[in-house]
Amino acid sequence: MTRPRPRLRASRSAAGRGAPAPEHAALRGRRAGTPATERPAPGGPARGPGAALRRAALAGALLTSLPPAAAAQELSSGDTAWVLTCTALVLLMTAPGLALFYGGLVRRKNVLGTLMQSFVTLALVSVQWTLIGYTLAFAPGGPFVGSLEWIGLAGVGAAPNADYAPTIPHQAFASFQAMFAVITPALIAGAFAERMRFPAFLAFVLLWSTLVYDPLAHMVWGLGGFLRERGALDFAGGTVVHVSSGVAALAAALVIGRRHGYGHEPMQPHSLPLTVLGAGLLWFGWFGFNAGSALGAGGVAANALLTTNTAAAAAALAWMIAEWIGRGRPTLLGAASGAVAGLVAITPACGYVGVSAALAIGAVAGLLCAWAVSAKTRLGYDDALDAFGIHGVGGTWGALATGIFASTAVNPAGADGLLRGGAGLLRAQLEAVAFTWIFAFLLTFAILKVLDRVLGLRVPPEHEQEGLDVTQHSESAYAP
């Protein structure tokens, strides 16, 4: 890191650590010379271009006058414990969480192909991230992409990076973020499940991570990223992770086409217990995803965890009830899908809204995604496992809902949404969502079209008939 710009962890100190006594906040306020409204980490960009830099400079100037020992003391073992724990939790979301959630939904002949997509994405993106992904996403750079300063994680060590997470080792931050980079392309796989060639899948993940995810993460979270500067809020990745993967899934479903027999042959989930197990692990891991995005163990994390759980619960009930009314039966797959939809929707909001907003966000997410998933059949594209219907729709709703429900009473480092008179935030959210839709859709479309030419996206029909497990991997999921 060439330009050390230490920044006080003001927001988490004030909002994150519970409400300190006034004197205490004042003390810190004085030390920092800036109101305690700044969130130093992903999800809390400064509102208005240049604000972050100005404040950072201020804080830096003041801090240098403090004895170094005091600065070093900011590294917190509690925060570090929490972020390392959350890193593990988000790892679990991809494999085995998402792997099983998706793996249970496919037919018996495609189980391993589906599990493999999650598993190999974990391996591939973990390596890509250390080599090139992290620097593209988070190294200081331009408005669209990071520089190569941290290539191969050069300079990313035990010392905290004050710009992103001043109380934990920089490596902890990079590891935590790695898991986000991992799960995002893995989510897309739901769209082209049961029919994609494995070599094309590998190439897609590599290209998509590098050309779509890393730049987008930079724009929203990275130093100097342009969406970060425009004031949109994204606490834990509603836009970067869910809107982007959901919209990419839509593009992918359109490019790759429907499964052979879609609409005629039965395509029931081969093992709902696996899917429910996956959903449970996702819910569990999402506590790390969302509450871990506070990058410390304080009040903001606790709020995020509480709203996350509440929204998931409300959405599970909403989807279940919608199906009960609309189809005559409450299904377990509906409840589990609803929970995931609620988790998606609360992701950008969880650190900025209270528990009643979480109920509303979750309930609407459940209804909206249940409807979107049903609508698919009429629209005719085959988003096999509803990656768009849940992550695209739920993520978009969540991003907009953040613009409606966010409240500085919950998190002073956030902003006030529509319900508290802040129309500006909703506009910023709309802009960010629209940009992400266009960006993700076009690039995904282009990448897939090129890959289709170069490698071929789809397995031949006989192989689709026989299944990916045997034809792509020479394995069977189950044997006597």
Next chain:
Amino acid sequence: MTRPRPRLRASRSAAGRGAPAPEHAALRGRRAGTPATERPAPGGPARGPGAALRRAALAGALLTSLPPAAAAQELSSGDTAWVLTCTALVLLMTAPGLALFYGGLVRRKNVLGTLMQSFVTLALVSVQWTLIGYTLAFAPGGPFVGSLEWIGLAGVGAAPNADYAPTIPHQAFASFQAMFAVITPALIAGAFAERMRFPAFLAFVLLWSTLVYDPLAHMVWGLGGFLRERGALDFAGGTVVHVSSGVAALAAALVIGRRHGYGHEPMQPHSLPLTVLGAGLLWFGWFGFNAGSALGAGGVAANALLTTNTAAAAAALAWMIAEWIGRGRPTLLGAASGAVAGLVAITPACGYVGVSAALAIGAVAGLLCAWAVSAKTRLGYDDALDAFGIHGVGGTWGALATGIFASTAVNPAGADGLLRGGAGLLRAQLEAVAFTWIFAFLLTFAILKVLDRVLGLRVPPEHEQEGLDVTQHSESAYAP
């Protein structure tokens, strides 16, 4: 929170943080004006009516003379990291842990119905808890139930609640407790597995949580709760969670009646791997349940984790050996059931007893529950998945064992049990258990009888024959 009554976290400071140097303890002793024998959180009620209030008042009085900054510093990121982690762990216990533990034990046609019972309880009680449950259980109130002060989690924010957990955000405490409220009714479902109508199940969970769990949690753990005042110890929910759910399960088994074909048709577990997976997740999550109940990451938590693991292990071996001797074969289901029995039994004791007591408590739990579960067949009721045999019997034994083995040498905030000359504690434990038995049995019985009238508890015989998955949820667990 209207009446702030900050209370020093004396017990955790002294016992929980490792043995401090004498001067250190003395210092704290002086600050608090009260001996370091108090545990501020669930599981550590004051012994003798009024003691808690007296001491709280004292502590409050003294604390107000300290500078507020000092009080605010009590919020610990390490404790918060631990409790948030444990919240996730206890979430995992219900879904997918308990869901799979139960789901593996039923027949193939009832898998989803069984998984759904755990999953929907998670969703339903999570919502109920934020709206009404938490305030009924924990808001300052009368001896039997909390007030509505914290309805909708009003006033439950980032600032810690000094009465319950002075070093973590109040929201973290509320979230952690939510997971206890979730798992308790889910446990009962084992009794009426494979035959309950889903609408009746939903209504039962809602009523039982509101009328049984919330008040009971208040009586044992809440400010002013009457059992809390009588000196019974319940570190992590032996009475509130396990005795109450176990006894409710007995009532439920009696009201709903035996499964069709019980005793004639084979009713083997359809997938023991799922059950063992569930048992493993329960064991894992129980570290959060028990050691998390220390509400901080210190010596008490470490002791609770160690005794929890030890008791689970001893009970697994004991059940396995009992079956080996009695039936001629050591079974995996026996070992797994034994582990759960041991986990149940150590729950109220884990923070008050040492490791040799844990061995004894676990071993006896394994033997006792193995016997109880076999006895069921002779007594003729059909507690399908042995919710009473394990949670009722194991929980009762654990509560009494706490009265036998508790030791102030382990935790000065606890009390001395029979083996250390304290017959009073055992009497208090007996009282608490007896009260819980009667309270839970009668209310559960009444709720179910009413629901049977109003909604109908049981699916018609054809549906029972066909299975809950298809008839209640229009889904099949497994497909080609």
Next chain:
Amino acid sequence: MTRPRPRLRASRSAAGRGAPAPEHAALRGRRAGTPATERPAPGGPARGPGAALRRAALAGALLTSLPPAAAAQELSSGDTAWVLTCTALVLLMTAPGLALFYGGLVRRKNVLGTLMQSFVTLALVSVQWTLIGYTLAFAPGGPFVGSLEWIGLAGVGAAPNADYAPTIPHQAFASFQAMFAVITPALIAGAFAERMRFPAFLAFVLLWSTLVYDPLAHMVWGLGGFLRERGALDFAGGTVVHVSSGVAALAAALVIGRRHGYGHEPMQPHSLPLTVLGAGLLWFGWFGFNAGSALGAGGVAANALLTTNTAAAAAALAWMIAEWIGRGRPTLLGAASGAVAGLVAITPACGYVGVSAALAIGAVAGLLCAWAVSAKTRLGYDDALDAFGIHGVGGTWGALATGIFASTAVNPAGADGLLRGGAGLLRAQLEAVAFTWIFAFLLTFAILKVLDRVLGLRVPPEHEQEGLDVTQHSESAYAP
């Protein structure tokens, strides 16, 4: 603990907490009177006999002049939260992680027998550890085994043990280590899967833990252990856990002989989804295993987590690609096995090497183990689930790789490997590995030969045909 020898947590302060300002480090240097190059915990033995004691004495002398309150403040809730979390994570590795990883690989008739081996090892060794294992491994003692000072965990309480982990309760350290003792014999079971008598298995685990694991842990990690004094590095158990269990597995495969029908009858994995679930849980838990071995939540832990994830990912890709090239197909089982191989190999190195070394260590581990596992078929022994091929080979490579890649730039408490001019370390690693090979092989061989005489190791052929589930445990894994 009779001889309190408090020791400053210098290494973690310097390396583990991020790079403090120079003044800060100097301050600490002065306080301790010793350069900040010492790692107080497993994985960081002093280099050169007597060094540890000398330094400990020095530190102790200096510390006693500090006020006791300062010493007590060393107990860190963040570190404790992390180690307790990691204890839970490592528990999960054995059951259900390893249980399912192995359970999915066997035939349908041996599922429960295989799950039982992991599950009962967890129960048995947990009890053995509290009674005798911990004291044999960690109590102050001779060069080969600990004394009986801590028998029954006497004296192991909430106060930290400054020799091993000065910032967490001694019980937390003992619990964390218990999980290592548990998983090691469970790993061996892969070698004799599908054919061992259950009574012989129980006896084997008890004897092996007591005669092989506990002494070896003492030699490498225990106070006064002779390998600890010779300067070998083993951050998280590459030698103690993986080399020892892998080599024991080889001995076991040779003694017990091949499965009936090996090479003729098909022996495909009966459920790769279970295996992949197990692999995912192992990866997740390994973060606790490796990063938890820092015994605190700081920079060393973050580095360990990052290298762990990177090596696992690289190895998964390497094995997959090796198979793709060599056999024409990339398999999911290959990717999952590769991940485990990478996790094994990085275990001794994770806290001492950087991320590019992790890539190399992982990639080589994937290739090497893929080759070892294939070679087995030609060599003719039946290491049924490749416990030697993965843990023995991967562990040996990891231990040597530590001697090649270790760098004091990453962790000043480590040493410099071959690439940084330190041939001495590689020699020490070679010695440690060679000793472990011989020690583990001979003792395992002897134990098994004796048990074969006394109890009979192998089930009769009819039982092997019928399967362990029914014949050893009177249960079936799956039913309608």
Next chain:
Amino acid sequence: MKLVQAVIRPFKLEEIKEALEEVGIVGMTVSEVKGLGRQKGHKEIYRGAEYEVDFVPMTKIEIVVPDRDVDRVLETILRAGLTGNIGDGKVFVLDVEEAIRIRTGERGEHAV
């Protein structure tokens, strides 16, 4: 000899097995099948997509018996397999030309 092949409700297997044992018939071979007939199947719903599952899980029993035992077997199955509701199943009788016990090589009626 005849092959009596019955398609029955799965939960009746135990009852029929016991009833047959009582009349001295022990050997049989059983498999899980799916049946289509007058009995209605059920609807399944997965994320809003509805499936008509027409097939009903049934159990197939195959018993080879000497001609003289056929009636006894038929009667027993008809009795023990009855619920009276649609979907109780069918019994078919086929001729068997030869039967051999692998273990002994015995042929004909001695083999079953």
Next chain:
Amino acid sequence: MKLVQAVIRPFKLEEIKEALEEVGIVGMTVSEVKGLGRQKGHKEIYRGAEYEVDFVPMTKIEIVVPDRDVDRVLETILRAGLTGNIGDGKVFVLDVEEAIRIRTGERGEHAV
């Protein structure tokens, strides 16, 4: 009556079922089987050990019909089950001496 026993490709089941319904044949009993024949199986690899899996997953349909319906059934199966590639399967016809409906005790053609 005859027993028409067809071994078909699993994914053809739905099509054949519907085609049979169209010609008025509703009852059948279906089971999952593995087939060996000219159709090649596939290779499986587990940790470097290669297995030739010769068996192909197939579906067996059993239909008992009055003699006069046999041709209709055969034709329908031959038509709806055809892909033209090796491995489409076989149809066998066996004689059935008796058929009984368990529910009613009806015998013969009325039973099916």
Next chain:
Amino acid sequence: MKLVQAVIRPFKLEEIKEALEEVGIVGMTVSEVKGLGRQKGHKEIYRGAEYEVDFVPMTKIEIVVPDRDVDRVLETILRAGLTGNIGDGKVFVLDVEEAIRIRTGERGEHAV
């Protein structure tokens, strides 16, 4: 043509398959079944409740062959399927009136 239907021990399948291939018989259809006979089942215990599981897992082979091949098939199965212990299984022979290959419509012996 005849249908040779053998119920064998599951682990003998591979051996029998190879033995049949050696005598030139390739086609067959295989399914997993449960058998009841003289071979004793086993006890299972779940939380103290004991179940007698009488059924033994077996494998059913169905081979349709021209009449002249029947003896060869029977001999081979009897040889390769033998362990000599109770429970080796049975072979039944039934008459097949017609056989058709779906792919080509070929009938009779050409079809198998």
